[in-house]
Amino acid sequence: MTPLPRLLLACLAGLALSIASPGAGAAAGGAPSPPPAKDFFNRPLFGGAVISPSGKYLAARIAQAGGRTQLAVIDLASRSAKVVANFKDADVVSVQWVNDQRLVFESFNLGSVASGGKFAASMFAIDRDGGRPLLLASDAPNKQLSGAASPYLMLASRITLIDYDGERDSDLVYAIEPRQDGPKENAYANLWRVNTIDGSHERLKGPAQATGWVLDRHGEPRLATTFEQGKTVFHLLGNDKQWRKLSSVAQQIGPGYTIAPLGFGEGNTLYVTSNGGADKSAVYRYDMAGNTLDAAPLLALDGYDFKGRLVIRNGKLLGVQYQRDGEGVQWFDPALQQMQDAIDKLLTGTVNVVQLPQEETAPYVLVRSYSDVQPERYYSYERATGKLARVGESHPEIKPGQMGMQEEVRYAARDGLEIPAMLTLPAGKRKNLPMVVLVHGGPWVRGSAWGWRADVQFLASRGYAVLQPEFRGSTGFGRKHYLLGWKQWGLKMQDDVADGMKWAVAQGIADPARVCIAGASYGGYATLMGLVKDHDLYQCGIEWVGVTDIDLLFSPAWSYPDDISADHKRYTMPDTIGDPVKDAAQFKATSPLAQAHRIKRPLLLAYGGKDQRVPIVHGTRLRDAVRDSNPDVEWIEYPNEGHGWYEPRNNIDFWTRVERFLDRHIGAGR
Template sequence: MLLAAAARSHAAPPPISAFFDNTPFNGAMLSPNGRYLAAFIGANDRRDGLAVVDLDTMQANMVAQFNDTDIGKAQWVNNDRLLYSTADKSTGQRDVRYAPGLFVVDRDGKHYKQLALRRNQFVRNGEDNNDLLPWHTYMLDQAGAQDSEYVYVKDISFSSVGNLLSEDLLRLNTRNGKAESVDHPSSARSWLLDQNGEPRLVQTLEQNIATIRYLDPASKAWRTLASFDAYTGGGGFQPLAFGPDGALYVVSNTGRDNSALYRYDLEHGKLPPRHLVELDGFDFRGHLIISNNKLLGIRIHSDAEGTVWFDPAMQALQAKVDKILPGTVNLLTPPTRPQSPWLLVESYSDKQPRRYLVYNTDSGRTSEVGRMAPQIKPAEMGARELYHIKARDGLQLPVWLTLPPGAQQKNLPMVVLVHGGPWVRGGSWNWDAEAQFLASRGYAVLEPEFRGSTGYGRQLFQAGWKQWGLKMQDDIADSTRWAIAQGHADAKRICIAGASYGGYATLMGLINDPDLYKCGIDWVGVTDINLMYDSGWFHSSDLPAEWKQFGMPVLIGDQVQDAAQLQATSPLAQAARIKQPLLLAYGGADRRVPINHGTKFRDAVQAAGNTQVEWVEYSEEGHGWYLPKNRIDFWGRVEKFLDKNLGTH
């Protein structure tokens, strides 16, 4: 047994491509009646296509595939027809020439029709066709009624730098391609369809004020339900869905720290006194599960995804599936109008990438449809857990810790992986490619949910306002010192790393806590807050003007009132203080954090001459690595950089 354990510990880890290559399977969805399954599949070096499986016969048929691009999104129009768009997975942001387009096809591959242009948004070419909708027509991320030839799609207006200006709605006949616009007030930014698949809510934005308006079915007039600051929130709610009976379900944190799910009082235009579902320690995140015009349950996402079933039959089915698939989270999705015994099952854990199966409620049989990251073996992955620690000022911080597989779990070299955003939730209990790749190379991986992170209550979020490089940075250091005190990390072998805001925090970590971090890895990271406000005439940024005017001064810092603070928390201004080795990587076509963030900082560090800098530019990439070759190259560089500066032995 000892010899076997030793042999396993020296076995070669999974290749980098197992974590970061494009996966040949990209998900599946049941038809409304549950008899057919549509799946996104790429095989034999061909572009990702759309296949349909007849679950009664288990016969599969590729119904849509292009030679020059991939199928991006799709949805069932009805039981016999699919709507889909494209996404070119072989092209970086610099070289993108095409919009996603819109197409339809029957489930047997017949009656294919193009509905919207797929062409360069600025250059006219031979694909122009007056019979097609314009290139800026996009799928709506809501299924609709799925009982006719009609769907609702978005007609989006963009600014010159690609920001969303408005989102109009079109009712589209997928057989003849004819569309008519939906009337609405003000400048629409998002829509919500009701239980009949008809437009019922619109959210508008005027400067920084978001307003939610409801189309009253009795009066046929729009009325305002709520208005609130779009950037700082507070006092409003987020519409989630309409139930089968027309009830509106919303998410709100009014009068509480963590947001909860409510059944909104449409008659009186207010939240009810009691919530419907809350998640202990987490903001509500999830969706309704509706089948056969009945609300069966609610999909939730706390530390992991799960389901609260109201329906006893679904509770029993969940227990059966969990017995068949032990040790994993198993998410059951029934068809919306079932006429067959099939359910879709998504199964995953912290060590197992998501796999898709179908379950037959009559026979109790499961059949695997496909899996993400198919080269990954769960036995070779590390455990991932959520802890809660206290920052130096007493604020509670969630932190994710992923440990390498194997017996030795103490005093490990560690990578502190800082999430971007920063106003997002960073981690979840699932298989995470970046964390598991690093763990497979022998590193503990710490991912702090520092103040400013969302998903854990308004107190944590609001505590991060104007704290870039200050208390947000202290939270990351406090999390690191916690891992050392717990014996997880070797205090002499810790590297800090991250992308976007995480890249900023990496650089500020090296500046603020030079005794804590032995090296840093920054990709597409912000290096100066003032550069976010104005990146210069030569480097265009896609940050919206409204965000710079109303959001950034409150959440990050005002250029005039907080000028001294922005200077003190600028990695670019403090570059000479960095003495640890650095790996810097930037995208040449990045419009969120233009490359001059990276080049100016690189030049400043090199001019100071206090450290070694490894620089890489992926000229065709934007804000992150879209192409597998670049993901694999980058993480190969990370592996070598860490081995050189930390080592795992």
């Protein structure tokens, strides 16, 4: 059996609780050297912890010396731990308790996607003591955990577990299998019920070609989504065991702006998100019997769409965990609010997210604690005594005192639209700084939230301010903010990024002669367009796995297929990005490849050879076009990576190169 890492053993040995202050880590006589890249980009030592239904055990992913991620189970009373699953060629990526005795976990090879872009994913069941290992499903033939054998479910793609707030008294789990049988067929998702003792499995019936599923507290499928001619349709299983349509929403509008399900409560109550006629979505009660939505929301977040999860036990809504600028919680149960207050007094200056066991009388709860300067730490909290005990931390080498302080800011775009952004400043510095404007991917996502993030803090530890704009089109800030980004690639979306840089200069934060723009995927596109459109603002650009030609998104090169579905290209992209025929002139004006001759600033490009979201042809064509008139182009290719870097050595290599690139062009010593 593989031994536990030394740092994890130290935590479990019962070390006295010690909370680092914001200034911790500073060496006497001057500032210490910044942490090496490996401290940021190696896999987390400890993470993904989940508490058992009884509250007596934890399951968690831990990193071993060779870099692979294993599965460990911790007895909270005895503070003993045991590795119960590990692989030489794969990583444990998720875990879920089936009941207090049995676990299910997924594994795949994070270090290579060379086999057709697949991760060779498998799902196993195992007892908490490591006994009775069983292979449940796989998309990789001959994949085995030592001693595991079963008539496993052979699949075409990775399947994912469905979690739910409900009973844990059976040996069954539910998993979704994504399918797309032919390039012209709609994507859908089969739902499987799998017995974790003998491996037997059953595909459950529902609406034809359902794309998603929601389980009730008994673990039974009660709500399903389908995709019909550009609309997401929600179907509810009634007491008569018949499926009926609940609501629908145009896919490009996004869930939550009409009705989208969150979970089931007592009786005929369904909790949903809806905008209720307003700009921001909120949490509402929906009466399934009467098909009515409450007039007032149960929980609304001022300035933000609702994003989060419900905490439900035995059908009763105990609280709502949500995200504003950072994570928060609203407890409806007074005893739980008192417990949260007690934990927050013990762990000051951090967000402390409580994970409740299923059983109400459980002796322990799990606490995930972090801040902008502190990576995740995990604690057990004993209800009877009110004592905290640290059980693991994700990045123990990181010293909070060397990290950058973070805050959400808001600035006005040139047309008056308010743009949220996350600003991170190096420790002890606030004025006239070299800055990296870091543009998020998507682009139809929320890009940032308050909390420690490896790439941002790596840059801050090197002396750079980091600005992360939530330009129009970003989600989480209301329907208007999202819709204003439609067909604005390279136009107003790009202006929002530039206006953020100008705001930082006007505030005295950024030195206008030392600003670099950077980003991945859509953020890579915005980096290139920033160098095209606003070349006077940025001294350099760093883009990885970035889109370089909008036409290539719709019609990729035949030898470089992508994984964007035909439905998405047909029903969503013409509205959100543009129509390749009607908007051909706009595409040409806003495609970096067509404007490559205008990119004169130093540029770093990085791509994965197995990327099927943005195939490497995007990068090679842009690289060759820019080099015709710009000799200062650095090219990086990771042959076995996909849409981002999964292998720690590649992550460390990339960010080490980024550090050298920035130091040459905008570094603090310039």
